[in-house]
Amino acid sequence: MTTSAADTPLTWPQLAALDWARSGGFTLDIDGEPLRAEAVLRHLPGRRIAVRARWRGATVFAKLFFAGHADEAARELARHGALVEAGVPTPRLIFETVGNQGPDRGALMIQEWVDGQSGQATLRGEQGLALAGDLLDSLFLLYRAGLRQLDLHLDNFLFDGERFLVIDAGEVVPLPGGLRYEPAILDNLALFCAQAPLDLRDRLQEQVAVRLRQEGLRSEPLAAMVRRRSDRRLRSAMKKWRRESSAIGVWHEQQEQWLYRRSLNREEFEALSAWLRDPKSLALIKEGSRVSVYGNDQWIVKHYRESGPKTRLRRALFKTRADISWVMGWTWALLGVPTPRPAMLRRRADGEAVIAFPRLEGTLALSTLMEEQRERARRVAPRVELWLKRLGETGFWHGDAKAQNILVDDDDQPFLIDLDGAGFGRIRARRNIQRDLERFERNWVQFTIKY
Template identity: 70%
Template sequence: MNGDDNIPTYDDWRELAGRDWRTAGLFTVSVGSRPLRAEAILRHLPGRRLAVRAQWRGETVFAKLFFAGHQDEARREVARHRELIEAGLAVPALLYEGFDSHGAVLVTDWVSGQSGQAALRGEQGVALGEDLLDSLFSLYQAGLRQLDLHLDNFLYDGERFLVIDAGEMAPLPGGLRAEPAILDNLALFCAQLPLDLRDALMEKVAERLRRTGISPAPLAAMVRRRSNRRLSSAMRKWRRESSAIGVWSENDEDWLYRRALADDERDALADALREPASLPSIKQGSRISVYGDDRWIIKHYRETGWKARLRRRFFRGRGDVSWVMGWTWALLGVPTPRPVMLRRCPDGQAVIAFPRLPGEPLSRLMEEQRERAVRVAPTVLLWLDRLHRTGFWHGDTKAQNVLVDDADVPAFIDLDGAGFSPWRRRAARKGARERRRFEANWSQFSER
């Protein structure tokens, strides 16, 4: 493919099934007696299935490759896909289905368009939420529900939302159980929304429920419970190997990294984390040193001793917290740099790398561009309020920990003191203190 002779070609499903996360590169495989050339790996569950964007029969397509033992999943997906078509829902066309003893493959149209999330952040904004809810309630009318209900399971082609991932569809219970099931499904939908879209879309969901004759009164509490479960699960997930995160060990050290890194970037960053002082120094401290260049910021947490080793054991060191919170806040759509590599040393030290964000500290704007700082501050407070209502706190909300880019968009940095609690009262108390800390910055700089 693309003239690259290094991309392997497979004729036997079993060869593909043997790939793990580390070897999940591009490939070519025979599908329907024609080569299917993968262009991008979209999802990989080793030993179970691969989802790819590919070229096949001269077209760009979406293909799911199910490995031996998982053919029944493919059959269920085909059945659900046909049910969606029969119900009149907009779905990608099914181009090919094939089954044999080594696995199964499903090929559908590749829909050019935007993910649901991108569409709702686009020119028409959350007004498109009405169209998205039309598609969602059409699912319910067809007697189906999406078990992994999030915005990226909808595609917007410029005119309508298409429902994708039929494999996660399940029948909607009938009778008296239908309304509770719809409420629970909508609570899942709202809990998986980015925080900046959640309030507006929850209002639209509540209004749609009222028009449908279902009381939205339980929705807010159901969303909180769903959100807590999702966040607790995600914060455990970031600690282990997955399709997003790679893990390796060397010299009794644990390393985690973002799989999206190119090989040369990963190797160069690993060298920098082994010798962080090889990069220009930004800040030197007895417990924390910061280094960086035009691409990366690297923080070296120097704490050692039995307390540091104990925190490391339970993934509670400051580097660990920064890693977990960075990934979790990014999942929620919070503007913050998602960490790309973490080195965890046996003595309790840690070294972590982030992409360097453009911008200036809000504290500098307070001193030098007061009017601009005044414009940005309400957005910072709005994000803090969203975080506090979701159960999070930053831990150190001084203005130095907020970067502002040229478009006056703020981003939070230094999350090593951040935390989460499913008990909202605790988060509210922490939040009140954070707000006071942030507002104290203004009085500090106004006195100058």
């Protein structure tokens, strides 16, 4: 019987130095038993990592804090205890080493693994927003205990089929008292709505407003607070996608900057790296004077060949067309907009860039449906218009809403692609989203039925 590298226990310093883009699972010796990580769920480089793992014959959730971050571990352990004491449902703590770490060791919390759906998946499921009341029950249980969740979004809740559990105690903090109590709850619920996907946000906000009134709290300021929270969150996110984070890795090579999605496995990472260095090694899909598109059955690679002083300035500001595609792709995916999330971006010093997206299987361009399946295209069109309106209300516009930039799958779900002309700004969005809708309407004349 052979032992793989993933079965060889690592030291804490080795674990902290592991290259997650190109690594498989890992093993760590915990209390005399091997903890075998099966999947990395979240990674904050140099700080902590959360994994699904096997330990003592059971599947567990483990959060590992690297050396130097013992204070974070101690705070999270204390906040988990506060949730338990308040009667807030949360996964059971099985084991912790928060108080025993040495100078070169990290700290660890192991919790039971709970099968279930994220809050977002639950509200999109069979019972849908009928379960939002149960979710708000969990929130108000927190408030009555004098607590709030600072990172309040749907995926920090898990529905096990019977109840919602709070699954991340790291950002649970005390609520202020006195005159600040009610405004703090309003602000927290505004954050909750602002972090909901656009297709759930309005209806969720309505239910939050109703619940506020039932609790004897003011609901009138909620809508304006949600808009402010949303704008603040989105501006922060659009900066976040440019740097190293739990979702995005960055490396520099000569005068180039590379950004990549951390969830890529080793094979995907290596293949995309090679293709972005030499996009012509893939089949040509479309050749243009400034942009060429290549691909295979899994990936689409766009090569932007713009250069010159203006392009170099835009590159310095992270505003080339490829940069905009990267930032908007990640931001719109965060909002739940149906669009492929970019996987890797290569930024050259001269302003050229190459970017990769996953290929959407089983899709056709809406322009094709307008020419060949007119009635089906008419069924899809209102969904496209609804997404464009949602984007406009959130402060975005597409910039080129032609039918070739909308793909449709077998379930008539539209996907918006080619976001390099998109933008964000409340005032400009009012005008530009109207232009998007007018451009979309002209598709019906441009693409007529073929006989």
